[in-house]
Amino acid sequence: xxxxxxxxxxxxxxxxxxxxxxxxxxxxxxxxxxxxxxxxxxxxxxxxxxxxxxxxxxxxxxxxxxxxxxxxxxxxxxxxxxxxxxxxxxxxxxxxxxxxxxxxxxxxxxxxxxxxxxxxxxxxxxxxxxxxxxxxxxxxxxxxxxxxxxxxxxxxxxxxxxxxxxxxxxxxxxxxxxxxxxxxxxxxxxxxxxxxxxxxxxxxxxxxxxxxxxxxxxxxxxxxxxxxxxxxxxxxxxxxxxxxxxxxxxxxxxxxxxxxxxxxxxxxxxxxxxxxxxxxxxxx
Amino acid sequence: xxxxxxxxxxxxxxxxxxxxxxxxxxxxxxxxxxxxxxxxxxxxxxxxxxxxxxxxxxxxxxxxxxxxxxxxxxxxxxxxxxxxxxxxxxxxxxxxxxxxxxxxxxxxxxxxxxxxxxxxxxxxxxxxxxxxxxxxxxxxxxxxxxxxxxxxxxxxxxxxxxxxxxxxxxxxxxxxxxxxxxxxxxxxxxxxxxxxxxxxxxxxxxxxxxxxxxxxxxxxxxxxxxxxxxxxxxxxxxxxxxxxxxxxxxxxxxxxxxxxxxxxxxxxxxxxxxxxxxxxxxxxxxxxxxxxxxxxxxxxxxxxxxxxxxxxxxxxxxxxxxxxxxxxxxxxxxxxxxxxxxxxxxxxxxxxxxxxxxxxxxxxxxxxxxxxxxxxxxxxxxxxxxxxxxxxxxxxxxxxxxxxxxxxxxxxxxxxxxxxxxxxxxxxxxxxxxxxxxx
Numbered sequence: 001x002x003x004x005x006x007x008x009x010x011x012x013x014x015x016x017x018x019x020x021x022x023x024x025x026x027x028x029x030x031x032x033x034x035x036x037x038x039x040x041x042x043x044x045x046x047x048x049x050x051x052x053x054x055x056x057x058x059x060x061x062x063x064x065x066x067x068x069x070x071x072x073x074x075x076x077x078x079x080x081x082x083x084x085x086x087x088x089x090x091x092x093x094x095x096x097x098x099x100x101x102x103x104x105x106x107x108x109x110x111x112x113x114x115x116x117x118x119x120x121x122x123x124x125x126x127x128x129x130x131x132x133x134x135x136x137x138x139x140x141x142x143x144x145x146x147x148x149x150x151x152x153x154x155x156x157x158x159x160x161x162x163x164x165x166x167x168x169x170x171x172x173x174x175x176x177x178x179x180x181x182x183x184x185x186x187x188x189x190x191x192x193x194x195x196x197x198x199x200x201x202x203x204x205x206x207x208x209x210x211x212x213x214x215x216x217x218x219x220x221x222x223x224x225x226x227x228x229x230x231x232x233x234x235x236x237x238x239x240x241x242x243x244x245x246x247x248x249x250x251x252x253x254x255x256x257x258x259x260x261x262x263x264x265x266x267x268x269x270x271x272x273x274x275x276x277x278x279x280x281x282x283x284x
Numbered sequence: 285x286x287x288x289x290x291x292x293x294x295x296x297x298x299x300x301x302x303x304x305x306x307x308x309x310x311x312x313x314x315x316x317x318x319x320x321x322x323x324x325x326x327x328x329x330x331x332x333x334x335x336x337x338x339x340x341x342x343x344x345x346x347x348x349x350x351x352x353x354x355x356x357x358x359x360x361x362x363x364x365x366x367x368x369x370x371x372x373x374x375x376x377x378x379x380x381x382x383x384x385x386x387x388x389x390x391x392x393x394x395x396x397x398x399x400x401x402x403x404x405x406x407x408x409x410x411x412x413x414x415x416x417x418x419x420x421x422x423x424x425x426x427x428x429x430x431x432x433x434x435x436x437x438x439x440x441x442x443x444x445x446x447x448x449x450x451x452x453x454x455x456x457x458x459x460x461x462x463x464x465x466x467x468x469x470x471x472x473x474x475x476x477x478x479x480x481x482x483x484x485x486x487x488x489x490x491x492x493x494x495x496x497x498x499x500x501x502x503x504x505x506x507x508x509x510x511x512x513x514x515x516x517x518x519x520x521x522x523x524x525x526x527x528x529x530x531x532x533x534x535x536x537x538x539x540x541x542x543x544x545x546x547x548x549x550x551x552x553x554x555x556x557x558x559x560x561x562x563x564x565x566x567x568x569x570x571x572x573x574x575x576x577x578x579x580x581x582x583x584x585x586x587x588x589x590x591x592x593x594x595x596x597x598x599x600x601x602x603x604x605x606x607x608x609x610x611x612x613x614x615x616x617x618x619x620x621x622x623x624x625x626x627x628x629x630x631x632x633x634x635x636x637x638x639x640x641x642x643x644x645x646x647x648x649x650x651x652x653x654x655x656x657x658x659x660x661x662x663x664x665x666x667x668x669x670x671x672x673x674x675x676x677x678x679x680x681x682x683x684x685x686x687x688x689x690x691x692x693x694x695x696x697x698x699x700x701x702x703x704x705x706x707x708x709x710x711x712x713x714x715x716x717x718x719x720x721x722x723x
Contacts, residue, residue: 084481087481090450090481091481091483094447094448121487121488121491122441122490122491123488123490123491124488124490125488125490127485127486127487127488127491128485128486129448129483129484129485129486130483130484130485130486131448131481131482131483131484132481132482132483132484133481134480134481
């Protein structure tokens with residue numbers, strides 16, 4: 001099992017760092033899946049996470065100048081690693097002016113991702129900063145736990161409002177309540193509601209638009225034939241929503257959410273070369 | 285004494301912040317030549333000393349006030365202040381510089397008062413009256429010029445290196461004549477490899493303004509106390525000198541220019557190695573032989589090259605494997621400082637909590653610092669209890685510097701101490717402190 005990759009371009013490095021920073025905020029520990037064309041950051045829905053799950057997909061070609069990997073076996077040319085993304089984020093944080101960043105899978109005392117940052121220095125030779133991030137290798141028999149989640153059979157799918165606005169609304173609501181009700185309909189309307197003993201606050205968003213989902217096999221999805229005005233709603237943990245919105249430094253190309261009434265909310269954030277899906281289950 | 289001075293805020297404020305990282309209280313010690321600030325942390329593993337000469341201040345006036353009880357030459361009466369109170373004065377140092385035109389410090393030791401007065405823009409005057417506590421003077425004596433390894437570097441470079449490590453982490457500085465490396469420190473026997481991320485920064489000796497490595501060494505210290513000094517030296521833009529020796533001996537970070545000097549001395553870990561250590565306490569000669577015999581195999585209990593054995597008579601003892609009984613430790617203590625500490629046998633050990641198992645894993649710093657005890661300023665009632673406290677060796681485990689006190693009922697004792705330390709010096713450094721090792 002081998003992996004080595006190199007980033008030389010500063011813009012790519014910054015972009016990669018931003019993605020890692022986002023992941024670090026969403027998950028304490030997650031799974032990194034490497035294939036020869038893509039990287040995936042996966043958080044599977046365990047009770048420990050509060051039922052939240054995440055699927056983030058990157059095209060390696062958009063970030064790395066060099067990317068070589070050799071999976072566990074020829075017919076399973078993939079590597080699954082468990083790591084703490086915060087470590088990776090910290091390692092990249094000080095690489096803002098790096099000449100090059102190399103990432104390599106090593107196994108000295110234990111399996112590690114070695115991030116070697118080559119920094120410019122006053123002397124003839126560059127300064128090298130090495131970070132050894134301990135990782136856990138996930139055996140093949142457990143790979144099934146990390147399959148791509150399917151898009152749920154949603155009741156309503158709607159584009160999100162400008163994330164910055166949504167973020168500031170949710171942040172203020174967080175001070176008042178632990179959970180928020182997110183509801184939307186097929187007429188492009190979304191409401192965020194909180195309710196406590198003392199106060200209830202609702203923020204209304206209009207004209208958001210609903211993404212067209214072509215159903216795969218032509219059969220009716222539960223969204224079709226649905227009353228345009230009727231709201232699908234789910235009560236979710238407000239902190240999880242705030243974490244998702246907090247780190248969006250760059251506005252995504254597309255941001256939408258799919259609501260399965262009283263069950264789960266599925267957020268999809270698409271950037272040019274990164275796609276992030278985040279599932280927040282509804283509270284009882 | 286009465287002290288009256290005006291000063292440059294940014295540098296002074298940064299000094300206070302730097303000292304604040306060491307401890308909650310500090311010694312404020314005005315002398316004729318300038319103002320000395322000193323601090324030591326509770327575990328005695330970090331000591332800070334900042335001295336502003338009278339030229340640093342726009343106006344410095346120090347008057348000695350004679351005491352009726354004094355028997356000896358008037359020396360300054362140091363006082364202890366709580367850092368938090370002073371930090372309040374120098375909060376937001378950067379902002380302060382813009383708004384404050386003048387800062388004056390007025391100290392009157394008779395009524396136990398220090399007044400900081402900030403004359404700000406628009407005629408606003410902020411006055412802070414602080415009371416201080418009389419206390420015993422604190423002074424560490426560290427022979428900087430006896431250190432075989434000296435690095436001098438601009439603070440910017442040090443800050444750039446430290447930024448790669450999380451605050452509060454322990455860092456190992458490893459040097460050979462060919463390279464310098466800072467790396468995160470983990471205790472190898474207990475490290476949970478699945479948790480800790482290890483960072484290593486490799487540097488070329490070229491990057492240093494001055495690079496002298498007499499002895500290959502690896503010293504481990506805590507970063508937390510250092511960051512304050514880095515911020516302070518950036519304010520002064522004076523390069524930082526690093527003096528150190530082998531593991532276990534303290535490391536000193538200092539800056540010095542015409543009007544100020546600052547030294548931060550940190551204890552370093554002394555690796556007491558593993559199973560072999562606790563099983564057989566070897567005697568000195570055996571130790572030297574075994575070290576030389578396995579020189580090529582890199583002895584387990586220290587990472588240093590064996591050539592350090594011959595360098596100084598003190599070093600074999602420094603690396604001697606520590607057994608589980610505190611008594612052995614005492615003997616070693618006296619051995620290290622040679623003649624200077626013969627009086628040490630009389631002093632009892634303060635540390636009592638050690639249990640056998642605890643000792644095996646413990647990190648100790650076999651270096652002795654001398655605290656001068658000048659008794660004549662204290663009111664009579666305090667005298668007896670203070671004497672007994674200070675006349676003991678404080679031997680703290682887990683990365684402590686050792687503070688010992690020499691009773692000053694005989695003047696000879698003091699001069700004897702200094703004298704022997706001074707004569708033990710073998711190398712002179714070109715730059716830096718000209719005078720004694722007194723800090």
